[in-house]
Amino acid sequence: MASLITKPAQRRRRFHMLTVTRIQHLCDEAVAVSFAVPSELAAEYLFEPGQHVTLRATVDGQDVRRSYSICLSRAEALARSELRIAAARVGGGLLSNWINDNLAAGDRIEVMTPLGEFVCATQPEAVRHHVAIVAGSGITPVMSLFSTALAEEPGSRVTLIFGNRKTSSMMFRQELEDLKVQYPDRFHLINVLSQEAADVELLSGRLDRERLERILVDLVPAQNVDEWYLCGPTGLVQTARGLLVDLGVHSCHVHYEVFDVEEAAD
Ligand SMILES: Cc1cc2nc3c(=O)[nH]c(=O)nc-3n(C[C@H](O)[C@H](O)[C@H](O)COP(=O)(O)OP(=O)(O)OC[C@H]3O[C@@H](n4cnc5c(N)ncnc54)[C@H](O)[C@@H]3O)c2cc1C
Incomplete structure (x- = not known):
């Protein structure tokens, strides 16, 4: 019987090319970007809420890597086979403005597997x-x-x-x-x-x-x-x-x- 993996295992961080499925305009200065996670990479992109991914792109001839936090619930990510991040413009910033101005559905971009310690495990029985x-x-x-x-x-x-x-x-x-x-x-x-x-x-x-x-x-x-x-x-x-x-x-x-x-x- 296939088991549903819902917790990230300890693993080596790796970049993979993911396809952008959707760009959402969130406000004057920010967009959310959703990525399709293919089934063969599903286990690698399992995350703890609060974790982030590193995006890598070439902007103005420079190899740029920046962190962006995942912004959807674990259940939504699993149900849609997606990850979603959001980037707010930073004045003069390279990648945040590039994402807001250039990234479009269908584009492919390097996304590292999730990491980060800004997490707090859920406890189904807890009253907190x-x-x-x-x-x-x-x-x-x-x-x-x-x-x-x-x-x-x-x-x-x-x-x-x-x-x-x-x-x-x-x-x-x-x-x-x-x-x-x-x-x-x-x-x-x-x-x-x-x-x-x-x-x-x-x-x-x-x-x-x-x-x-x-x-x-x-x-x-x-x-x-x-x-x-x-x-x-x-x-x-x-x-x-x-x-x-x-x-x-x-x-x-x-x-x-x-x-x-x-x-x-x-
Ligand atoms: C763990 C983590 C999670 C994060 N999650 C998010 C998130 O979910 N959403 C989000 O929007 N951001 C997030 N960030 C911030 C994000 O990683 C980027 O730092 C942000 O988007 C700016 O990147 P940039 O390439 O646009 O700006 P950069 O090009 O890095 O520039 C940043 C600022 O520095 C100035 N600057 C650049 N180069 C120089 C220079 N040589 N000398 C002087 N000033 C300079 C720029 O003018 C600009 O104001 C996160 C950061 C961390 C560490």
Whole structure:
């Protein structure tokens, strides 16, 4: 009997040529790219939610390799035999702009097998509160982590604190709205917009330490949180880590990933 492999095995990282099946326009500044995973490579592209792949392309005559996080749930990836990543434009950046401007369905591109430690294994029986603090493209791995946690941990809930400049620069806006409809009691979205007025003063402005502290005190008390996920530019991740330490959160419950480009979310 054929067995369904759902966990990645330890393996050597390798590039393979994958075919782009779909480009989705996510917002003003980002696209999602889906790749077909042929059945003979399915085991190699199994991933843990939160992991990333390296894309390799020749841009302006240069051999460019950059990391992009996987942004769909494990179940969706298996059901569609696909991987999906999302790339936000970085001013003057080589690969992010090339992906946004040039990549099209039918193209083939080198994609390395998944890797990364920004993961937290799901526990089907667990009753946990997962909270993410992200800005800009830092949402990408959290799309995979949270959609998987909601599907695989029916007793758990998730809260996403998401900083962006304005609504039009929010990645995955529609998919986040869909998750709210699908999981009205288990998915809570807190949008913080730095360049657009919000009804609530607390949610309008830069996601700095002072605002983050007020959000945690007023809306997401740290003592009610089991696992934390921080992702985005260095400044935000450092600020949030420092705040969580000061609030007494043990570091073993704080998972973080820095996207090494300092892409301002405000
Ligand atoms: C683990 C991980 C996961 C990631 N996941 C994602 C993701 O899911 N989505 C996403 O959008 N991004 C993600 N990133 C960021 C991504 O890997 C790239 O760094 C990003 O897309 C920028 O790449 P680029 O080639 O466009 O920019 P680059 O060409 O690397 O340029 C980046 C910046 O540096 C400047 N620059 C370039 N060369 C020089 C130079 N010689 N001197 C001075 N300045 C220079 C550019 O002007 C630009 O502002 C991730 C990063 C990591 C480490």
